Amino acid sequence: MFEEIRKEFPIIRGSRFGKKLVYLDSAATTQKPEFVIDRLKKYYETENANIHRGPYDLSLEGTKLWEWAHEKVASFINADSYKEIIFVRNTTEGLNLLVNTVGRKLLTKDDIVVVSEMEHHSNIVSWMILQKEIPFKIEYIPIKEEYSLDIDWFKKLIEKEGENIKIVSLVHISNVLGVKNDVEEIFKIAKKNNSFTMLDAAQSIVHCKVDVKEIGCDALTFSGHKAYAPTGTGAVYCKQKYLEELTPWMGGGEMISSVSFKDFEYNELPWKFEAGTPDIGGGIVLGYAIEWFEKALESVGGWESLIKHEQDLTEFFFKQFDGIGWFKPFGPRDSSRKYGAIAFHIEGFTFRGCKNIFNIETNRDGSGISNFLNEKGIAFREGYHCAEPLHDKLCVGPSLRFSLAIYTNEEDLKYAANMLKQAVLQGLN
Protein backbone atom coordinates (compact mmCIF):
# COMPACT_ATOMS: atom_id res chain seq x y z
CA MET A 1 0.00 0.00 0.00
CA PHE A 2 2.84 2.41 0.75
CA GLU A 3 4.39 1.53 -2.62
CA GLU A 4 1.11 2.43 -4.34
CA ILE A 5 1.16 5.85 -2.68
CA ARG A 6 4.81 6.32 -3.67
CA LYS A 7 3.83 5.88 -7.31
CA GLU A 8 1.64 8.98 -7.03
CA PHE A 9 4.71 11.26 -6.75
CA PRO A 10 6.01 12.16 -10.23
CA ILE A 11 9.30 13.64 -9.05
CA ILE A 12 10.13 10.42 -7.22
CA ARG A 13 9.11 8.23 -10.14
CA GLY A 14 11.32 10.18 -12.52
CA SER A 15 14.93 11.23 -12.63
CA ARG A 16 16.55 14.67 -12.45
CA PHE A 17 19.99 15.98 -13.36
CA GLY A 18 20.66 12.70 -15.13
CA LYS A 19 20.24 10.61 -11.99
CA LYS A 20 17.52 9.00 -9.93
CA LEU A 21 16.33 11.21 -7.09
CA VAL A 22 16.50 9.68 -3.60
CA TYR A 23 14.57 12.26 -1.67
CA LEU A 24 15.40 12.32 2.03
CA ASP A 25 14.63 15.97 2.76
CA SER A 26 10.92 15.76 3.52
CA ALA A 27 11.30 17.56 6.86
CA ALA A 28 12.30 20.63 4.83
CA THR A 29 9.44 20.22 2.36
CA THR A 30 7.52 17.19 1.14
CA GLN A 31 7.16 16.25 -2.49
CA LYS A 32 3.69 16.70 -3.98
CA PRO A 33 1.40 13.96 -5.27
CA GLU A 34 0.03 14.15 -8.79
CA PHE A 35 -3.43 14.94 -7.43
CA VAL A 36 -2.16 18.09 -5.71
CA ILE A 37 -0.14 19.20 -8.74
CA ASP A 38 -3.12 18.66 -11.05
CA ARG A 39 -5.47 20.42 -8.67
CA LEU A 40 -3.26 23.52 -8.64
CA LYS A 41 -3.14 23.45 -12.45
CA LYS A 42 -6.92 23.10 -12.55
CA TYR A 43 -7.26 26.08 -10.22
CA TYR A 44 -5.24 28.34 -12.53
CA GLU A 45 -6.85 26.95 -15.67
CA THR A 46 -10.47 27.22 -14.54
CA GLU A 47 -10.94 28.91 -11.17
CA ASN A 48 -8.52 31.81 -10.76
CA ALA A 49 -10.12 35.06 -9.54
CA ASN A 50 -9.81 37.23 -6.44
CA ILE A 51 -12.06 36.16 -3.57
CA HIS A 52 -14.41 37.99 -1.19
CA ARG A 53 -14.91 40.90 -3.59
CA GLY A 54 -16.34 39.99 -6.95
CA PRO A 55 -20.09 39.66 -7.55
CA TYR A 56 -19.35 37.30 -10.48
CA ASP A 57 -19.44 33.49 -10.56
CA LEU A 58 -15.70 32.87 -10.66
CA SER A 59 -15.09 35.02 -7.60
CA LEU A 60 -18.08 33.59 -5.73
CA GLU A 61 -16.92 30.06 -6.44
CA GLY A 62 -13.34 30.90 -5.35
CA THR A 63 -14.68 32.38 -2.11
CA LYS A 64 -16.60 29.17 -1.40
CA LEU A 65 -13.52 27.05 -2.07
CA TRP A 66 -11.37 29.31 0.12
CA GLU A 67 -13.84 28.90 2.99
CA TRP A 68 -14.11 25.17 2.37
CA ALA A 69 -10.28 24.85 2.63
CA HIS A 70 -10.41 26.57 6.03
CA GLU A 71 -13.12 24.11 7.10
CA LYS A 72 -10.98 21.21 5.89
CA VAL A 73 -8.03 22.34 8.03
CA ALA A 74 -10.34 22.91 11.01
CA SER A 75 -11.76 19.40 10.85
CA PHE A 76 -8.29 17.84 10.27
CA ILE A 77 -6.98 19.25 13.56
CA ASN A 78 -10.35 19.03 15.37
CA ALA A 79 -10.88 22.78 15.76
CA ASP A 80 -14.43 23.93 16.55
CA SER A 81 -14.85 26.06 13.44
CA TYR A 82 -13.21 27.49 10.32
CA LYS A 83 -13.35 30.81 12.17
CA GLU A 84 -10.39 29.56 14.22
CA ILE A 85 -8.20 28.96 11.12
CA ILE A 86 -6.07 31.70 9.54
CA PHE A 87 -4.16 30.93 6.36
CA VAL A 88 -0.51 32.00 6.28
CA ARG A 89 2.52 31.22 4.11
CA ASN A 90 4.25 28.79 6.49
CA THR A 91 4.97 27.96 10.13
CA THR A 92 7.40 30.86 10.42
CA GLU A 93 4.72 33.34 9.43
CA GLY A 94 2.26 31.56 11.72
CA LEU A 95 4.58 31.85 14.71
CA ASN A 96 5.33 35.49 13.92
CA LEU A 97 1.61 36.20 13.66
CA LEU A 98 1.05 34.68 17.11
CA VAL A 99 4.07 36.45 18.63
CA ASN A 100 2.86 39.79 17.26
CA THR A 101 -0.76 39.37 18.28
CA VAL A 102 -0.87 37.17 21.40
CA GLY A 103 2.62 38.23 22.52
CA ARG A 104 1.90 41.94 22.17
CA LYS A 105 -1.41 41.60 24.02
CA LEU A 106 -0.21 39.49 26.94
CA LEU A 107 3.38 40.49 27.60
CA THR A 108 4.69 43.33 29.72
CA LYS A 109 8.04 43.93 31.43
CA ASP A 110 9.41 40.95 33.38
CA ASP A 111 6.76 38.52 32.11
CA ILE A 112 8.03 35.17 30.90
CA VAL A 113 7.69 33.21 27.66
CA VAL A 114 8.68 29.56 28.02
CA VAL A 115 10.03 27.69 25.01
CA SER A 116 12.37 24.68 24.93
CA GLU A 117 15.98 24.04 24.06
CA MET A 118 14.96 22.13 20.94
CA GLU A 119 13.03 24.88 19.19
CA HIS A 120 13.36 25.83 15.55
CA HIS A 121 14.79 29.37 15.15
CA SER A 122 11.33 30.66 14.22
CA ASN A 123 10.10 29.97 17.77
CA ILE A 124 13.13 31.72 19.27
CA VAL A 125 14.04 34.65 17.03
CA SER A 126 10.45 35.90 16.61
CA TRP A 127 10.25 36.25 20.44
CA MET A 128 13.69 37.87 20.57
CA ILE A 129 12.59 40.51 18.07
CA LEU A 130 9.55 41.38 20.22
CA GLN A 131 11.83 41.40 23.26
CA LYS A 132 13.60 44.41 21.77
CA GLU A 133 10.36 46.37 22.32
CA ILE A 134 8.95 44.69 25.43
CA PRO A 135 11.53 43.59 28.02
CA PHE A 136 10.03 40.19 28.89
CA LYS A 137 12.17 37.10 29.58
CA ILE A 138 12.54 33.90 27.59
CA GLU A 139 13.13 30.69 29.55
CA TYR A 140 14.13 27.40 27.90
CA ILE A 141 12.88 24.05 29.19
CA PRO A 142 16.08 21.96 29.29
CA ILE A 143 16.52 18.74 27.37
CA LYS A 144 17.31 15.75 29.57
CA GLU A 145 20.02 13.25 28.72
CA GLU A 146 17.56 10.90 27.04
CA TYR A 147 16.28 13.75 24.84
CA SER A 148 12.96 14.43 26.55
CA LEU A 149 11.98 17.81 28.01
CA ASP A 150 12.53 18.28 31.73
CA ILE A 151 8.98 18.57 33.02
CA ASP A 152 10.14 18.76 36.67
CA TRP A 153 12.18 21.82 35.79
CA PHE A 154 9.06 23.36 34.23
CA LYS A 155 6.98 22.57 37.34
CA LYS A 156 9.59 24.26 39.52
CA LEU A 157 9.57 27.33 37.25
CA ILE A 158 5.79 27.51 37.59
CA GLU A 159 6.07 27.25 41.39
CA LYS A 160 8.58 30.07 41.40
CA GLU A 161 7.13 32.41 38.78
CA GLY A 162 3.41 31.53 38.74
CA GLU A 163 1.33 33.76 36.50
CA ASN A 164 4.37 35.74 35.34
CA ILE A 165 4.60 32.89 32.86
CA LYS A 166 2.24 34.28 30.28
CA ILE A 167 2.99 32.05 27.29
CA VAL A 168 4.30 28.51 26.76
CA SER A 169 5.27 27.89 23.13
CA LEU A 170 6.67 24.49 22.20
CA VAL A 171 7.69 22.38 19.25
CA HIS A 172 5.67 19.16 18.94
CA ILE A 173 8.19 17.03 17.02
CA SER A 174 11.82 18.18 16.81
CA ASN A 175 13.00 18.60 13.22
CA VAL A 176 16.46 17.45 14.36
CA LEU A 177 16.11 14.91 17.17
CA GLY A 178 12.92 13.46 15.71
CA VAL A 179 11.37 13.11 19.18
CA LYS A 180 7.76 13.92 20.02
CA ASN A 181 7.45 16.05 23.14
CA ASP A 182 4.90 15.37 25.87
CA VAL A 183 3.18 18.65 25.12
CA GLU A 184 -0.12 17.36 26.51
CA GLU A 185 1.39 17.11 30.00
CA ILE A 186 3.28 20.40 29.79
CA PHE A 187 0.25 22.30 28.45
CA LYS A 188 -1.96 20.80 31.18
CA ILE A 189 0.37 22.24 33.81
CA ALA A 190 0.59 25.54 31.88
CA LYS A 191 -3.20 25.87 31.62
CA LYS A 192 -3.60 25.38 35.41
CA ASN A 193 -1.28 28.36 35.64
CA ASN A 194 -3.45 30.36 33.17
CA SER A 195 -0.63 30.55 30.63
CA PHE A 196 -1.40 30.75 26.91
CA THR A 197 -0.24 27.56 25.17
CA MET A 198 0.93 27.36 21.57
CA LEU A 199 2.33 24.57 19.45
CA ASP A 200 4.74 24.44 16.52
CA ALA A 201 3.26 21.54 14.57
CA ALA A 202 5.52 21.98 11.50
CA GLN A 203 6.89 18.45 11.76
CA SER A 204 4.02 16.69 13.48
CA ILE A 205 1.19 17.57 11.10
CA VAL A 206 1.80 14.54 8.86
CA HIS A 207 3.78 12.33 11.25
CA CYS A 208 1.26 11.88 14.08
CA LYS A 209 -2.32 12.78 14.92
CA VAL A 210 -2.62 16.46 15.76
CA ASP A 211 -5.82 17.13 17.68
CA VAL A 212 -5.94 20.56 19.27
CA LYS A 213 -8.38 19.40 21.94
CA GLU A 214 -6.36 16.35 22.98
CA ILE A 215 -3.16 18.38 22.96
CA GLY A 216 -4.73 21.21 24.95
CA CYS A 217 -3.21 24.09 23.02
CA ASP A 218 -4.73 27.54 22.63
CA ALA A 219 -2.98 28.05 19.30
CA LEU A 220 -1.04 26.03 16.76
CA THR A 221 0.65 26.55 13.43
CA PHE A 222 1.91 24.34 10.61
CA SER A 223 3.24 24.60 7.05
CA GLY A 224 1.15 23.18 4.21
CA HIS A 225 4.26 22.59 2.12
CA LYS A 226 5.49 20.05 4.70
CA ALA A 227 2.13 18.31 4.34
CA TYR A 228 2.05 17.53 0.60
CA ALA A 229 0.50 20.94 -0.24
CA PRO A 230 2.05 23.70 -2.38
CA THR A 231 4.76 26.00 -1.02
CA GLY A 232 3.46 29.31 0.28
CA THR A 233 0.73 27.60 2.30
CA GLY A 234 0.21 27.08 6.00
CA ALA A 235 -2.27 27.71 8.77
CA VAL A 236 -2.67 29.11 12.25
CA TYR A 237 -5.26 27.74 14.63
CA CYS A 238 -6.28 29.89 17.56
CA LYS A 239 -9.29 29.55 19.86
CA GLN A 240 -12.07 31.89 18.83
CA LYS A 241 -12.33 33.59 22.22
CA TYR A 242 -8.73 34.81 21.83
CA LEU A 243 -9.05 35.76 18.17
CA GLU A 244 -12.04 37.93 19.00
CA GLU A 245 -9.93 39.93 21.46
CA LEU A 246 -6.66 40.11 19.54
CA THR A 247 -5.46 42.98 17.37
CA PRO A 248 -4.31 41.84 13.92
CA TRP A 249 -0.68 42.39 13.03
CA MET A 250 -1.49 43.52 9.46
CA GLY A 251 -4.05 46.00 8.20
CA GLY A 252 -5.46 46.52 4.73
CA GLY A 253 -8.04 45.00 2.42
CA GLU A 254 -10.08 41.91 3.39
CA MET A 255 -9.57 42.35 7.15
CA ILE A 256 -12.05 45.23 7.54
CA SER A 257 -15.81 45.46 7.12
CA SER A 258 -15.85 49.25 6.77
CA VAL A 259 -13.40 52.16 6.83
CA SER A 260 -13.87 55.91 7.25
CA PHE A 261 -11.30 58.71 7.34
CA LYS A 262 -11.29 58.36 11.12
CA ASP A 263 -11.73 54.70 11.93
CA PHE A 264 -12.49 51.19 10.71
CA GLU A 265 -14.37 48.04 11.71
CA TYR A 266 -12.92 44.56 11.69
CA ASN A 267 -14.17 41.90 9.33
CA GLU A 268 -15.53 38.64 10.75
CA LEU A 269 -13.23 35.84 11.86
CA PRO A 270 -10.97 34.55 10.48
CA TRP A 271 -10.75 37.18 7.72
CA LYS A 272 -9.85 39.82 10.32
CA PHE A 273 -6.40 38.21 10.31
CA GLU A 274 -6.03 37.71 6.55
CA ALA A 275 -5.12 41.15 5.19
CA GLY A 276 -4.52 41.51 1.46
CA THR A 277 -4.89 39.01 -1.36
CA PRO A 278 -3.69 35.64 -0.06
CA ASP A 279 -2.22 32.71 -1.99
CA ILE A 280 -5.71 31.73 -3.09
CA GLY A 281 -4.77 28.79 -5.32
CA GLY A 282 -2.28 27.48 -2.78
CA GLY A 283 -4.71 27.76 0.11
CA ILE A 284 -7.52 26.02 -1.75
CA VAL A 285 -5.15 23.24 -2.76
CA LEU A 286 -3.99 22.96 0.88
CA GLY A 287 -7.57 21.83 1.54
CA TYR A 288 -7.32 19.29 -1.27
CA ALA A 289 -3.89 18.12 -0.10
CA ILE A 290 -5.36 17.39 3.33
CA GLU A 291 -8.20 15.51 1.67
CA TRP A 292 -5.59 13.52 -0.31
CA PHE A 293 -3.57 12.80 2.83
CA GLU A 294 -6.64 11.66 4.79
CA LYS A 295 -7.41 9.15 2.03
CA ALA A 296 -3.78 8.00 1.86
CA LEU A 297 -3.76 7.59 5.64
CA GLU A 298 -6.93 5.53 5.50
CA SER A 299 -5.51 3.35 2.73
CA VAL A 300 -2.43 2.47 4.84
CA GLY A 301 -4.51 1.69 7.93
CA GLY A 302 -4.46 4.98 9.85
CA TRP A 303 -2.01 6.84 12.05
CA GLU A 304 -0.73 3.80 13.92
CA SER A 305 0.35 2.06 10.73
CA LEU A 306 1.93 5.19 9.29
CA ILE A 307 3.89 5.80 12.48
CA LYS A 308 4.95 2.14 12.65
CA HIS A 309 5.98 2.22 9.01
CA GLU A 310 8.16 5.30 9.47
CA GLN A 311 9.65 3.95 12.68
CA ASP A 312 10.37 0.58 11.03
CA LEU A 313 12.14 2.44 8.23
CA THR A 314 14.16 4.39 10.79
CA GLU A 315 15.14 1.13 12.52
CA PHE A 316 16.10 -0.36 9.16
CA PHE A 317 18.33 2.66 8.49
CA PHE A 318 20.00 2.50 11.92
CA LYS A 319 20.61 -1.24 11.49
CA GLN A 320 22.70 -0.48 8.38
CA PHE A 321 25.22 1.06 10.79
CA ASP A 322 25.25 -1.63 13.48
CA GLY A 323 28.81 -2.09 14.67
CA ILE A 324 30.02 1.01 12.83
CA GLY A 325 31.62 3.35 15.35
CA TRP A 326 31.78 6.52 13.26
CA PHE A 327 28.00 6.75 12.79
CA LYS A 328 26.57 8.73 15.71
CA PRO A 329 22.80 9.25 15.79
CA PHE A 330 21.84 12.72 17.03
CA GLY A 331 18.87 12.13 19.28
CA PRO A 332 17.67 8.78 20.57
CA ARG A 333 18.80 5.58 18.85
CA ASP A 334 15.46 4.06 19.90
CA SER A 335 13.47 4.17 16.65
CA SER A 336 10.15 3.92 18.54
CA ARG A 337 10.82 7.50 19.70
CA LYS A 338 11.55 8.85 16.23
CA TYR A 339 9.03 10.63 14.02
CA GLY A 340 10.52 11.22 10.60
CA ALA A 341 13.79 13.07 11.21
CA ILE A 342 17.09 11.17 11.45
CA ALA A 343 19.99 13.51 12.19
CA PHE A 344 23.48 12.12 12.81
CA HIS A 345 27.18 12.91 13.01
CA ILE A 346 30.10 11.25 11.38
CA GLU A 347 32.91 10.99 13.86
CA GLY A 348 36.06 12.67 12.62
CA PHE A 349 34.29 15.00 10.16
CA THR A 350 32.78 18.47 10.43
CA PHE A 351 30.20 19.98 8.12
CA ARG A 352 29.21 23.34 6.74
CA GLY A 353 28.77 26.08 9.32
CA CYS A 354 30.96 24.49 11.98
CA LYS A 355 32.08 27.06 14.54
CA ASN A 356 35.07 25.05 15.75
CA ILE A 357 34.21 25.67 19.37
CA PHE A 358 33.70 22.05 20.28
CA ASN A 359 37.28 20.91 20.33
CA ILE A 360 36.91 19.38 16.93
CA GLU A 361 39.56 21.36 15.07
CA THR A 362 41.31 18.13 14.24
CA ASN A 363 38.25 16.87 12.35
CA ARG A 364 38.32 16.68 8.60
CA ASP A 365 36.08 18.78 6.38
CA GLY A 366 33.01 16.74 5.43
CA SER A 367 32.13 18.65 2.27
CA GLY A 368 33.51 15.81 0.13
CA ILE A 369 30.97 13.47 1.74
CA SER A 370 28.12 15.90 1.11
CA ASN A 371 29.18 16.41 -2.51
CA PHE A 372 29.44 12.66 -3.05
CA LEU A 373 25.92 12.07 -1.69
CA ASN A 374 24.60 14.81 -3.96
CA GLU A 375 26.39 13.30 -6.95
CA LYS A 376 24.64 10.03 -6.13
CA GLY A 377 21.23 11.74 -6.28
CA ILE A 378 20.57 11.88 -2.55
CA ALA A 379 18.63 14.92 -1.30
CA PHE A 380 19.44 15.52 2.36
CA ARG A 381 20.45 18.32 4.77
CA GLU A 382 23.66 19.38 6.45
CA GLY A 383 24.08 22.12 9.03
CA TYR A 384 22.05 23.22 12.02
CA HIS A 385 18.61 22.74 10.45
CA CYS A 386 17.52 26.09 11.96
CA ALA A 387 18.14 24.72 15.46
CA GLU A 388 21.61 26.05 16.19
CA PRO A 389 21.09 26.56 19.96
CA LEU A 390 20.12 22.87 20.21
CA HIS A 391 23.40 21.82 18.58
CA ASP A 392 25.30 24.21 20.85
CA LYS A 393 23.58 22.90 23.97
CA LEU A 394 24.47 19.32 23.14
CA CYS A 395 28.01 20.39 22.21
CA VAL A 396 27.91 19.10 18.69
CA GLY A 397 28.70 20.86 15.45
CA PRO A 398 26.46 20.80 12.38
CA SER A 399 24.78 17.47 11.70
CA LEU A 400 23.54 15.62 8.63
CA ARG A 401 19.84 14.83 8.38
CA PHE A 402 17.86 12.32 6.37
CA SER A 403 14.11 12.71 6.77
CA LEU A 404 11.15 10.59 5.78
CA ALA A 405 7.64 10.94 4.41
CA ILE A 406 4.82 8.59 3.44
CA TYR A 407 6.62 7.79 0.13
CA THR A 408 10.03 6.89 1.59
CA ASN A 409 10.99 3.23 1.26
CA GLU A 410 13.72 0.80 2.39
CA GLU A 411 15.40 1.02 -0.98
CA ASP A 412 15.96 4.78 -0.51
CA LEU A 413 17.44 4.26 2.91
CA LYS A 414 19.59 1.26 1.97
CA TYR A 415 21.03 3.17 -0.98
CA ALA A 416 21.66 6.30 1.13
CA ALA A 417 23.33 4.24 3.87
CA ASN A 418 25.53 2.45 1.33
CA MET A 419 26.55 5.70 -0.35
CA LEU A 420 27.32 7.25 3.03
CA LYS A 421 29.50 4.28 3.96
CA GLN A 422 31.29 4.49 0.62
CA ALA A 423 31.94 8.21 1.04
CA VAL A 424 33.27 7.84 4.58
CA LEU A 425 35.41 4.78 3.78
CA GLN A 426 36.93 6.57 0.82
CA GLY A 427 37.79 9.39 3.26
CA LEU A 428 36.50 12.00 0.84
CA ASN A 429 37.07 15.65 1.59
Ligand SMILES: Cc1ncc(COP(=O)(O)O)c(C=O)c1O
Ligand atom coordinates in the same frame (compact mmCIF):
# COMPACT_ATOMS: atom_id res chain seq x y z
C1 LIG B 1 9.89 22.44 13.85
C2 LIG B 1 9.87 23.49 12.79
N1 LIG B 1 9.34 24.68 13.06
C3 LIG B 1 9.27 25.65 12.14
C4 LIG B 1 9.74 25.44 10.86
C5 LIG B 1 9.63 26.54 9.85
O1 LIG B 1 8.85 26.11 8.79
P1 LIG B 1 8.73 27.03 7.49
O2 LIG B 1 10.11 27.12 6.92
O3 LIG B 1 7.79 26.29 6.63
O4 LIG B 1 8.24 28.33 7.93
C6 LIG B 1 10.32 24.22 10.55
C7 LIG B 1 10.91 23.99 9.20
O5 LIG B 1 11.70 23.13 8.99
C8 LIG B 1 10.39 23.21 11.52
O6 LIG B 1 10.90 22.02 11.25
